[in-house]
Amino acid sequence: MHIIFGLIDPRTMRVFHVGCTRDPKTQLNALPALAAKRVAGMAPATPQMVIFQDVESHPQVEWVKWSKRFRRDIVTGDWERYESIANAFTNSKRARRVLGKEASSDADAHAEFHEFDQENPEVFEEMLRIAREFKAQGRTAASIDEIVIKIRFQRPDTNRTDGFKIGNTHGAFYSRKLQMVDPSLCGLFAMCPSMADDLVLEDGRTWREFAREHSDALRFAGAEENNEEDTRWTY
Numbered sequence: 001m002h003i004i005f006g007l008i009d010p011r012t013m014r015v016f017h018v019g020c021t022r023d024p025k026t027q028l029n030a031l032p033a034l035a036a037k038r039v040a041g042m043a044p045a046t047p048q049m050v051i052f053q054d055v056e057s058h059p060q061v062e063w064v065k066w067s068k069r070f071r072r073d074i075v076t077g078d079w080e081r082y083e084s085i086a087n088a089f090t091n092s093k094r095a096r097r098v099l100g101k102e103a104s105s106d107a108d109a110h111a112e113f114h115e116f117d118q119e120n121p122e123v124f125e126e127m128l129r130i131a132r133e134f135k136a137q138g139r140t141a142a143s144i145d146e147i148v149i150k151i152r153f154q155r156p157d158t159n160r161t162d163g164f165k166i167g168n169t170h171g172a173f174y175s176r177k178l179q180m181v182d183p184s185l186c187g188l189f190a191m192c193p194s195m196a197d198d199l200v201l202e203d204g205r206t207w208r209e210f211a212r213e214h215s216d217a218l219r220f221a222g223a224e225e226n227n228e229e230d231t232r233w234t235y
């Protein structure tokens with residue numbers, strides 16, 4: 001269980017810091033530099049603490065949500081580094097997806113992808129060839145859109161199911177399937193929260209399980225690795 005908490009400046013009665021921890025009682029001694037400076041400046045008074053939420057899953061997502069809510073008053077802007085998460089909360093469907101919940105159109109999108117993928121197996125084969133070629137060239141980052149464009153305009157037409165050679169929504173599914181089929185491609189694509197996170201391959205393997213098993217190798221857009229000086233997370 002994690003706790004999302006806020007610290008309130010008694011002089012202004014406004015939240016100046018949002019944190020996430022298992023034990024809020026220890027946080028006054030482990031604050032980011034700007035928050036610690038604010039605490040020192042209010043001496044001999046001390047900040048008031050308020051508990052916003054108990055979190056059993058997705059603590060980082062909930063921390064970003066509360067930080068964005070108090071963005072005009074908090075003194076640290078480190079939550080902005082998680083742009084893909086923060087932006088999700090401007091759209092209800094994206095917010096549901098980033099929290100691991102199903103949005104209303106997700107089932108249809110999954111069905112459309114699987115239909116297209118099954119009717120056009122050569123598309124995935126060509127994507128796999130190009131991605132492996134990128135890897136062999138020493139590239140550490142690529143865009144699935146780059147591969148889609150190559151196939152759309154440089155290869156023979158595919159069996160159309162939605163008016164396009166490859167539907168725009170299929171890219172997120174293909175980037176996940178590529179890495180699941182060939183784990184050496186993990187990290188080549190920057191992943192963002194998507195309806196495709198619920199992808200299930202024909203053999204029953206799921207993206208969510210694969211992502212947990214390969215979390216160290218995958219790359220996520222807008223996220224940076226934590227370091228020893230990062231005191232937001234005290235797992």
